[in-house]
Amino acid sequence: MFHRIFRADPETVRAALVFLRQRFDGSAEDEVIAKLELALAEVLNNICEHGTMTEAMRMDGQPHAPLIHLCVARHVGGIACAVTDDGRPLPLSCLDPRDLPFVPGDGTGILRLPEGGFGWFLIQELTASLSYFREGRRNFLAFIVPVTEPLMQCPPAAPPAGAAS
Numbered sequence: 312m313f314h315r316i317f318r319a320d321p322e323t324v325r326a327a328l329v330f331l332r333q334r335f336d337g338s339a340e341d342e343v344i345a346k347l348e349l350a351l352a353e354v355l356n357n358i359c360e361h362g363t364m365t366e367a368m369r370m371d372g373q374p375h376a377p378l379i380h381l382c383v384a385r386h387v388g389g390i391a392c393a394v395t396d397d398g399r400p401l402p403l404s405c406l407d408p409r410d411l412p413f414v415p416g417d418g419t420g421i422l423r424l425p426e427g428g429f430g431w432f433l434i435q436e437l438t439a440s441l442s443y444f445r446e447g448r449r450n451f452l453a454f455i456v457p458v459t460e461p462l463m464q465c466p467p468a469a470p471p472a473g474a475a476s
Contacts, residue, residue: 318379321356339458343458347383350433380394389458395452439456
């Protein structure tokens with residue numbers, strides 16, 4: 312299990328993702344951990360980029376970066392993630408099913424693709440059971456990164472020294 316509370320800025324997001332990778336290393340296949348990290352990076356960086364409410368100012372006159380609560384837990388069917396923040400509401404259109412744009416096979420179409428806008432497509436492709444709601448001033452986003460391999464079991468504890476067998 313993993314739980315962190317931090318401000319939405321790129322440095323703290325990166326630090327949380329590095330610690331998350333260390334925490335879950337070995338709990339699932341590397342590919343699953345990479346999917347988890349990519350999905351969370353997209354979600355958390357969206358909060359950094361779009362979640363700041365300009366009307367919520369700090370004492371020094373700077374916008375107040377949203378406060379993020381991140382909880383991640385490994386269970387039998389996958390890795391469950393819950394992200395809450397006190398930033399701007401998520402536009403509900405972000406949760407609409409996404410497709411990648413058509414790119415003609417002549418190789419020139421890729422040059423016309425926009426720089427961004429693929430984050431929610433990635434999030435939807437990497438996760439299952441994606442859900443969102445807003446309550447009061449907080450956003451709640453939850454999803455699962457599915458796994459197919461069994462949950463790794465801890466080895467049984469060794470009996471204390473000198474214990475009778």
